[in-house]
Amino acid sequence: MNAQFKKGVLELIVLESVRQRDMYGYELVEEVSKVVDVNEGTIYPLLKRLTNERYFETYLRESTEGPPRKYYHLTAAGVLYRDKLEEEWTEFAGRVSRFLRECKE
Amino acid sequence: MDKMDKKTFLAELEKNLAVLQEDELRDMINEYEQHIDMKIQSGLSEEEAIADFGNLEELTAEILEAYHVRTDYASGGRTAQTETAGAKDPTAGGAAAQLREGSRRLREGCARVGRAFWKGVAAAALGIRSFLVWMLRQLCRPFLWARRVWEQSRRQQGQENGADKEEKAASGLQRTDGDGCRTGGLTGIGRKLYRGLGACVRWCLGAAVWCIRAAWNLCCAGCSLLAVLCGLVCLFILGMLVVLLIDGYPLTGITLGCLGMTLCTFSMAGLWMTLLLRGKKKGSGQNA
Numbered sequence: 001m002n003a004q005f006k007k008g009v010l011e012l013i014v015l016e017s018v019r020q021r022d023m024y025g026y027e028l029v030e031e032v033s034k035v036v037d038v039n040e041g042t043i044y045p046l047l048k049r050l051t052n053e054r055y056f057e058t059y060l061r062e063s064t065e066g067p068p069r070k071y072y073h074l075t076a077a078g079v080l081y082r083d084k085l086e087e088e089w090t091e092f093a094g095r096v097s098r099f100l101r102e103c104k105e
Numbered sequence: 106m107d108k109m110d111k112k113t114f115l116a117e118l119e120k121n122l123a124v125l126q127e128d129e130l131r132d133m134i135n136e137y138e139q140h141i142d143m144k145i146q147s148g149l150s151e152e153e154a155i156a157d158f159g160n161l162e163e164l165t166a167e168i169l170e171a172y173h174v175r176t177d178y179a180s181g182g183r184t185a186q187t188e189t190a191g192a193k194d195p196t197a198g199g200a201a202a203q204l205r206e207g208s209r210r211l212r213e214g215c216a217r218v219g220r221a222f223w224k225g226v227a228a229a230a231l232g233i234r235s236f237l238v239w240m241l242r243q244l245c246r247p248f249l250w251a252r253r254v255w256e257q258s259r260r261q262q263g264q265e266n267g268a269d270k271e272e273k274a275a276s277g278l279q280r281t282d283g284d285g286c287r288t289g290g291l292t293g294i295g296r297k298l299y300r301g302l303g304a305c306v307r308w309c310l311g312a313a314v315w316c317i318r319a320a321w322n323l324c325c326a327g328c329s330l331l332a333v334l335c336g337l338v339c340l341f342i343l344g345m346l347v348v349l350l351i352d353g354y355p356l357t358g359i360t361l362g363c364l365g366m367t368l369c370t371f372s373m374a375g376l377w378m379t380l381l382l383r384g385k386k387k388g389s390g391q392n393a
Binding site: 025026029039040041042044045046047048049052054055057065066067069070075076077078080 | 136139140143146157158159164167170171
């Protein structure tokens with residue numbers, strides 16, 4: 001899949017995944033990988049950015065194996081941002097597919 | 106480059122991200138370290154786990170982008186880069202220096218705005234105070250005028266009385282019969298009556314002034330109490346809003362508005378309090 005396509009929707013996928021339930025980094029990478037094939041390293045900078053912009057907040061929770069894990073939680077601002085992104089995406093995807101349909105006809 | 110173990114990968118990453126603050130850097134390194142550990146747990150080798158991250162340079166660039174840092178800055182390590190950048194072009198002394206400079210300028214700007222704001226507030230308060238004092242003077246003017254007229258008329262009366270007395274004394278010298286005595290007694294009663302009336306009027310005036318002052322003070326105290334109550338309510342709401350804001354709710358506007366309301370109500374309370382004190386001083390001045 002085109003890398004530029006991925007970059008745009010990655011944010012939306014990450015936000016939606018965390019909205020379902022709080023997740024830690026590795027878990028989130030696996031979740032996102034189910035939807036789009038993405039370089040694992042790039043999720044962390046994205047998480048960092050979204051945290052810096054206060055769409056996520058983080059907390060540590062002990063795990064049975066290994067050190068405590070950093071969980072990400074979607075804030076109210078994050079929910080608003082997610083909704084906005086989804087709206088944009090739906091409109092964008094709708095327009096593009098409508099255009100392609102029209103061209104075929 | 107492709108075959109790298111965990112230690113070298115993390116060391117490389119740390120070197121490339123040296124521009125970041127210590128705790129942010131630790132945070133990032135920890136995330137990647139944990140990720141690699143979990144990959145190894147799931148059955149991959151160290152090299153495979155790290156190879157999944159792709160090109161290290163690109164990865165670093167992406168991380169730095171998340172921090173809004175110029176990606177070409179950090180790629181050579183901090184110290185070497187700043188030196189060369191400084192030597193090459195003094196205006197572009199590195200992103201970190203620019204950031205520092207920016208924050209310093211911002212701080213100075215904020216301080217300047219704050220100082221100007223307080224100066225403005227002080228000037229406005231002074232203006233309002235002098236205006237109110239002027240208003241009070243204007244309000245008191247009729248009373249003062251009435252008093253002056255009253256005093257003047259009394260003085261004139263006194264002079265006339267004095268003149269009367271002198272005349273009577275002169276006539277008493279000429280006429281030694283009881284007539285003079287009788288007329289003198291009559292004027293004495295009149296004077297007593299007159300004096301009593303004057304005292305009564307003066308007492309009435311004093312009472313009126315006292316009543317006005319008391320009413321004014323009561324009004325001031327009531328207003329300031331009300332303002333303080335409103336201020337406390339605002340403060341409470343502000344506290345809640347701040348907590349929500351820190352939680353990440355988009356309430357900046359409302360919070361700022363509430364802060365303004367709080368400051369406004371408290372300053373209103375302060376204003377009424379000062380008016381209260383002024384009223385007392387004014388009253389004592391009038392009494393003296």
